[in-house]
Amino acid sequence: MVELFQHEFVRNAFLAGSVVAIISGMVGYFVVLRGQAFACEALSHIGFTGATAAALLGISALEGMFLFTMVAALGMGLLGKRLRNRDIEVGMILTFMLGLGVLFLSIVTHNATTAVNILFGSILSVTQNDVLVTIGAGLFTIILLVYLYRPLLFASFDPDVAETRGVPAQAISVVFLLLLAVCVSEAMKVVGVLLVFALLVVPAAAAEHLTHRPFSAMLLSIAISLVSTLGGLVLAFIGHWPASFYIVSLTSLFYFASLGIRTIYYPRRYREPSHPSREVFPDVPKII
């Protein structure tokens, strides 16, 4: 295992994976708190179009994803609350973007491996340059989140009261969506477009089951996503199965374990009703 680190691609994979895991854990906590899992899913699908358009234009995939997801995040932030209860509209745009991505891909190349790498991640093909970009964007995200921590937390828990206390909730919402766009683009490199949910939402949702204190929940979410990512990479080097499969399995395991722990230690009758802003998919109606 240790001698593997002599290879540059292994070092790159572990470096990029750790940075992505840390910022996904941080940003993901706020995603769950603000009920924006659907926005996260939307941004990742738009990122697919970005990555394929980048191949068409001859720029790097990461740059294409940054460009597309940030423009989309800006649009979503400006539409704001009007985006709620619009899952048909959002779904139509998502499918259209995926279809467009397929078109770009078929123009550039008839090689299906490119598509699979974008959709399911290609952590082993991360270059030195990608690592530098990831570390830079990661540091930027962490600094901005530390700076915004208190007002963002306030605006996430109770946007109306925050607004009356002079917190610019709308501006914070737009900035947060931009941060989410950066984070989604980075996470796509590790687990791929289709599995971004596993790194951004699942660890935070698991952490929320175990503690309600914001700071400890965020630390726990970072820990879960870091353990899953690094564990997934180690297993991938030992077991020769795809890294994204291991990462997704580990985070799912954490999620269902936390669900079990909560059910055992916090029986239903002691639980307070959840805050409406804590619903992860507020857009989805509750009838099945």
Added chain:
Amino acid sequence: MFAVFQYPFIQNAFLAGSLVAIMAGILGYFLVARGLTFAGHALSSIGFAGAAGAVLLGVSPVYGLLVSTVGAAIAISVLGREIRERDVAIGVIMTFALGLGILFLSLYRGYAEQAYSILFGTIVGISRSDVLVTAGLSLGILVVLALVGRPLLFSSFDPVMAEARGLPVALLGSLFLILVALTVSIAMQVIGVLLVFALLVGPPATAIRLAHRPGPIMLLSISLGLVYTWLGILLAANSSWPVSFYITTLAFVVYLPVRLYSSRATGERNRPGGRHTTVFAPDLHDPAEEGKDTNPAQSFPMEEKYNG
């Protein structure tokens, strides 16, 4: 342009595509009416794992899809009432299924091409036996729908009233999810797992804005689906661009003006009511009567009164 019909694979694609468009048009209407579009998306993603598993075992992907989507439909309808955070749980299972799918495919040689065709569909890969399976399943879905269509419609629009009239609402819900699972399985061959949404939700979402009664809406949504599929296959056969791109683009290009026009025509007054009141229920509220309510109990919508 029409010379492509000599090729058997184009004929197969046309036959299978037409059947899929008809099924998706009918079931998509119920799906949109019940607000279950996310469950449709989840079912198709879970189908990816089944299709990949079938490829690994060397059987036709349709069988893997059938097993995994029907199993998932049953699991969702059983767990749906147990788990409080149902949507997160579905999301976690969905991503895990996608991860499992990529594992199965990576164990298979030449996996990228297989993954690509499962995810985005391929018109060249449909055999005559696939068409027969599709036709058999479509017939089965139609028979079941003919039997439960009316109670299903009733329970989709007014579950509380339907329950009060003695209809097995929960059972109907599970049966409906299984029908959606079957439709997703046959749709995947033409348009792929990721873009089933375009055929399942696109035509009905457009149709409910143009017609107002269930019969015409379903007919319109079937026709739209057929037009998208036929045009998509025809255009794809005559160019080098993929069929799924054409179908999603057609669905989006037709939906967009209809959506913008109808929201302008119905105006702002329907806005805050949410999806169900704006689109499906007849608007019983007369703006001229604003403020004249004498009985406060009547000013609450049905659902809020019962759910509270």
